[in-house]
Amino acid sequence: MSALLQASDLTKAYRLKSAPFARPAYHLAVNAVELALEPRERLGVVGESGSGKSTLGRLLLGLTAPTRGEVLFEGQSHARRKPGDWTRFRMRSSLVQQNPLSALNPQMTIGEQVAEAVQVHRLSNRAGARDRAATMLEQVGLSSGMMNRFPHQMSGGQRQRVVIARALILDPRLVVFDEAVSALDVSVQAQVVALLRSLWRERDLAYVFITHDLRVVRHLVDRIAVMYLGRMVETGDIRSVYSAPRHPYTRALLASVPTLDPTIRNIAPPIRGELDPGRARQGCAFRSRCPHAFERCEREVPAMRQLGSQQVACHIAEQFNPAPTRQMEVAR
Amino acid sequence: MSTLLEVRDLVVEAPASGVRIIDGVSLSLEGGQTLGLVGESGCGKSMTCYAIGGMLPRGVLRSGGEVRLGGGTERPTIAMIFQDPTSSLNPVHTIGYYLETALHRHQGLKGNDARLEAIRLLERVGIDRAKSRLRSYPHQFSGGMNQRVMIAHALAAKPQLLIADEPTTALDVTTQAQILYLLEELRAETGMALLIVSHDLGVIARLADRAAVMYCGKIVETAPVAELLGRPAHPYAKALIDCMPSIDPEDTEPPRPIPGTVPLLTDLPQGCHFHPRCVRATAECSARFPAPEEIRTSHEVACYHPVAA
Amino acid sequence: MISFILARFARAVIVLVLAVTFVFVILRVSGDPAEQMLGDLASPEAIAIVRANWGLDKSIPEQFLIYAGNALHGDFGVSTTDGRPVFTIIAERVPKTLIITISSFLLTVLLGVPIGILTAVRRGSAADKAVMTGAVVGYSVPSFLLGVGIIFLFAVWLRVLPSSGSSTWQHAVLPILTGTLAGAAGISRFVRSAMIDILDQPYIAAARADGVPEWEIILRHALPNAAIPLVTLLGFSAGGLLGGSVLIETVFAWPGLGSGFSQAVSYGNLTVVQAMVLTFTAFMVTINLTVDILYAVLNPKIRLQGNDAS
Numbered sequence: 043m044s045a046l047l048q049a050s051d052l053t054k055a056y057r058l059k060s061a062p063f064a065r066p067a068y069h070l071a072v073n074a075v076e077l078a079l080e081p082r083e084r085l086g087v088v089g090e091s092g093s094g095k096s097t098l099g100r101l102l103l104g105l106t107a108p109t110r111g112e113v114l115f116e117g118q119s120h121a122r123r124k125p126g127d128w129t130r131f132r133m134r135s136s137l138v139q140q141n142p143l144s145a146l147n148p149q150m151t152i153g154e155q156v157a158e159a160v161q162v163h164r165l166s167n168r169a170g171a172r173d174r175a176a177t178m179l180e181q182v183g184l185s186s187g188m189m190n191r192f193p194h195q196m197s198g199g200q201r202q203r204v205v206i207a208r209a210l211i212l213d214p215r216l217v218v219f220d221e222a223v224s225a226l227d228v229s230v231q232a233q234v235v236a237l238l239r240s241l242w243r244e245r246d247l248a249y250v251f252i253t254h255d256l257r258v259v260r261h262l263v264d265r266i267a268v269m270y271l272g273r274m275v276e277t278g279d280i281r282s283v284y285s286a287p288r289h290p291y292t293r294a295l296l297a298s299v300p301t302l303d304p305t306i307r308n309i310a311p312p313i314r315g316e317l318d319p320g321r322a323r324q325g326c327a328f329r330s331r332c333p334h335a336f337e338r339c340e341r342e343v344p345a346m347r348q349l350g351s352q353q354v355a356c357h358i359a360e361q362f363n364p365a366p367t368r369q370m371e372v373a374r
Numbered sequence: 375m376s377t378l379l380e381v382r383d384l385v386v387e388a389p390a391s392g393v394r395i396i397d398g399v400s401l402s403l404e405g406g407q408t409l410g411l412v413g414e415s416g417c418g419k420s421m422t423c424y425a426i427g428g429m430l431p432r433g434v435l436r437s438g439g440e441v442r443l444g445g446g447t448e449r450p451t452i453a454m455i456f457q458d459p460t461s462s463l464n465p466v467h468t469i470g471y472y473l474e475t476a477l478h479r480h481q482g483l484k485g486n487d488a489r490l491e492a493i494r495l496l497e498r499v500g501i502d503r504a505k506s507r508l509r510s511y512p513h514q515f516s517g518g519m520n521q522r523v524m525i526a527h528a529l530a531a532k533p534q535l536l537i538a539d540e541p542t543t544a545l546d547v548t549t550q551a552q553i554l555y556l557l558e559e560l561r562a563e564t565g566m567a568l569l570i571v572s573h574d575l576g577v578i579a580r581l582a583d584r585a586a587v588m589y590c591g592k593i594v595e596t597a598p599v600a601e602l603l604g605r606p607a608h609p610y611a612k613a614l615i616d617c618m619p620s621i622d623p624e625d626t627e628p629p630r631p632i633p634g635t636v637p638l639l640t641d642l643p644q645g646c647h648f649h650p651r652c653v654r655a656t657a658e659c660s661a662r663f664p665a666p667e668e669i670r671t672s673h674e675v676a677c678y679h680p681v682a683a
Numbered sequence: 684m685i686s687f688i689l690a691r692f693a694r695a696v697i698v699l700v701l702a703v704t705f706v707f708v709i710l711r712v713s714g715d716p717a718e719q720m721l722g723d724l725a726s727p728e729a730i731a732i733v734r735a736n737w738g739l740d741k742s743i744p745e746q747f748l749i750y751a752g753n754a755l756h757g758d759f760g761v762s763t764t765d766g767r768p769v770f771t772i773i774a775e776r777v778p779k780t781l782i783i784t785i786s787s788f789l790l791t792v793l794l795g796v797p798i799g800i801l802t803a804v805r806r807g808s809a810a811d812k813a814v815m816t817g818a819v820v821g822y823s824v825p826s827f828l829l830g831v832g833i834i835f836l837f838a839v840w841l842r843v844l845p846s847s848g849s850s851t852w853q854h855a856v857l858p859i860l861t862g863t864l865a866g867a868a869g870i871s872r873f874v875r876s877a878m879i880d881i882l883d884q885p886y887i888a889a890a891r892a893d894g895v896p897e898w899e900i901i902l903r904h905a906l907p908n909a910a911i912p913l914v915t916l917l918g919f920s921a922g923g924l925l926g927g928s929v930l931i932e933t934v935f936a937w938p939g940l941g942s943g944f945s946q947a948v949s950y951g952n953l954t955v956v957q958a959m960v961l962t963f964t965a966f967m968v969t970i971n972l973t974v975d976i977l978y979a980v981l982n983p984k985i986r987l988q989g990n991d992a993s
Contacts, residue, residue: 090546227414232617232631257619298551300576311551
């Protein structure tokens with residue numbers, strides 16, 4: 043079965059401002075990323091600021107063009123799409139972003155906004171579109187009586203449901219969620235997570251869930267990919283990665299997440315120092331903060347390789363005891 | 375161990391809209407302890423900090439209750455750090471100016487003395503190359519570094535109480551771990567008390583000795599943190615704990631949502647504000663707000679039907 | 684920073700050259716300058732003589748090269764109306780214009796900024812509303828109308844100040860007042876809204892929480908931030924004053940560049956018009972350059988581009 047979505051050697055470079063006659067410098071927001079998504083698969087992409095995960099999301103949906111590499115959806119490359127193909131692609135894919143208030147037009151009722159995609163693609167007449175919108179709103183847990191409300195008349199959680207309704211109304215095969223629940227309160231988040239789980243069960247839908255929140259993503263995805271400074275450092279199924287992380291960054295990341303265990307205190311932070319994009323150009327992007335870095339890490343970019351049930355990009359990952367500990371190896 | 379901070383029946387209102395943002399909140403903090411205030415957005419936890427720190431925004435007034443600082447003769451010094459460090463720092467002031475003016479104001483240091491102490495403070499909070507950083511501006515630093523700068527600034531006041539309003543919410547999780555560790559170290563070193571506000575129970579679990587849960591302007595439960603997490607008594611507190619996702623792969627249950635939504639402060643339910651969403655609610659719950667009751671040692675809950683141990 | 688300044692300076696010079704070229708060509712292409720000079724009743728022979736005398740029979744590029752060559756030596760030709768060297772005429776008039784323009788500008792700042800700050804701090808009060816209404820009137824009424832109104836009030840009705848001419852310092856008061864009122868009105872509104880925005884920022888609340896006294900908050904914490912966009916606006920204001928000098932000087936019969944310019948245009952005084960355009964452009968370009976540099980100096984984000992500390 044061919045993959046629904048495939049990205050190979052995906053790279054996006056941004057030119058940095060430099061002095062008038064100096065050689066131009068680039069920032070690689072996404073760097074040689076390989077990714078494959080099967081139909082009905084749920085993939086999580088996690089990382090912190092500067093990881094490139096949001097840029098990756100936009101590349102996957104063709105909202106920005108890669109500097110190198112390509113993205114294939116249902117076998118067709120974004121680079122070779124003609125306007126008609128794009129329309130078809132837009133009907134079969136969607137984006138749900140972080141801030142529902144700015145994703146919704148304050149001047150339109152929510153009914154109009156959810157129905158809009160149906161009308162724009164001329165799939166139905168006005169009445170039919172409104173009916174579909176009403177059904178969709180019910181499916182996301184809002185009563186169709188709310189159709190004539192405006193965004194500012196609803197709570198944050200309700201608005202995000204509207205955004206999800208709008209994203210799913212055309213029954214897309216692929217959705218990219220970019221920090222879709224990050225701006226919500228914890229109790230509302232739990233509601234939306236439950237909603238996403240049930241919506242997925244009822245549909246032929248594959249999605250990429252981009253987030254910095256390692257806790258929330260665990261219940262939403264089957265596989266997870268960890269990014270650092272534009273590169274993918276570890277991928278695997280969520281249970282394996284969370285119970286036995288292999289890459290030093292993944293281990294540090296998981297060890298940093300606060301738990302509800304009040305006995306865990308006064309533990310040294312798993313990572314010292316700050317992001318250092320300048321050093322990311324050569325060798326392993328993580329080496330400036332990795333407690334195990336040695337000279338090979340400086341000259342050679344580690345390739346993704348299979349290790350246990352995961353894929354890891356690290357030269358010496360096999361040396362680590364795979365079970366995560368709270369007392370992590372403290373960085374120098 | 376003297377009582378450093380005592381808040382009794384604090385009421386904070388916005389007279390223009392008639393909304394009671396905080397409706398009778400009481401809490402106390404001993405020297406050297408850490409109290410966590412936890413709740414979701416709009417519950418009033420941040421406003422409680424501003425009321426204690428004397429910096430309520432325009433149009434918001436303290437209209438009842440009292441805030442008493444220090445039982446003894448001397449009023450304790452309070453310092454505060456905020457949620458988004460980069461926007462809490464003036465973009466046209468250098469880090470050096472920021473720290474040196476604080477040192478001058480609180481410790482009377484000037485000139486070279488101030489500069490050296492500023493360098494020492496920056497190093498203490500883990501910023502390297504401190505001397506050259508004095509000339510930098512907030513926009514040149516990451517969020518984590520700016521938060522360290524704010525902590526250094528707070529330390530300049532040699533506070534007995536540090537109020538931290540969502541100090542790590544805007545930061546990456548690895549940076550968060552660094553800042554939390556820094557706060558733990560500083561607390562142990564200086565013996566200062568810490569009032570920490572967060573919507574993240576994990577942060578509270580890590581730092582706090584005791585925690586108070588807020589809902590719609592009221593405190594619904596106060597307990598030692600291990601008690602609260604292990605044997606929560608108030609249905610809301612319990613629901614909040616249950617709806618938090620975790621990274622533990624053995625924990626197969628997805629987070630359990632709380633039915634309904636948080637009511638608007640302009641439209642609060644009568645009696646216990648949580649009763650419309652509570653599975654244990656009875657007629658009594660909609661009549662009057664339950665008074666806080668001590669159900670175990672130093673464990674108070676405001677509920678007619680607390681969850682059994 | 685240095686490269687920033689040099690780049691802006693180079694741009695300023697290019698603008699200057701382009702402006703002069705443009706005017707030069709337009710004046711010769713949009714009608715015969717010789718006819719303009721002599722008027723409607725001139726005979727074709729007279730026109731031809733004038734054309735030859737003024738070198739207007741040569742091709743435009745040739746004329747331009749001659750002009751540019753002379754200009755670089757400081758020779759801008761002579762006035763077509765009275766034969767005096769253009770350079771002298773300009774030199775006479777520039778100081779007059781500068782007196783009222785610079786004075787107006789300084790007073791605009793000295794009045795507008797404090798008023799803006801005060802109304803921001805006391806926002807919503809009766810005084811705030813009164814002042815802001817006055818400000819709306821101030822910048823809505825066109826400057827020449829304002830000028831005429833002021834003449835009427837002070838010169839005709841109250842008879843305390845002269846309405847035209849430039850022999851004593853009293854003559855300068857009314858033109859300066861006119862320019863100031865319009866400018867101060869706009870600046871005060873802007874400063875007010877910028878300060879209100881800034882005073883709501885988290886870093887100001889943090890400073891208050893530190894116990895910084897309110898006057899220090901306004902002057903040392905808020906105002907430096909407001910100065911950044913203010914500088915750009917002041918650049919517009921200065922440019923406006925310069926452009927408005929044409930009207931104000933005419934209304935008050937003040938012998939500066941502005942009134943000279945309108946006279947020269949109506950008399951078809953080619954050489955003077957060209958030189959005046961050059962002068963005005965030079966002033967505008969200098970103002971813009973100053974604004975650009977000041978903006979970079981005041982805004983640490985621009986000043987330190989590419990010097991990230993982390």
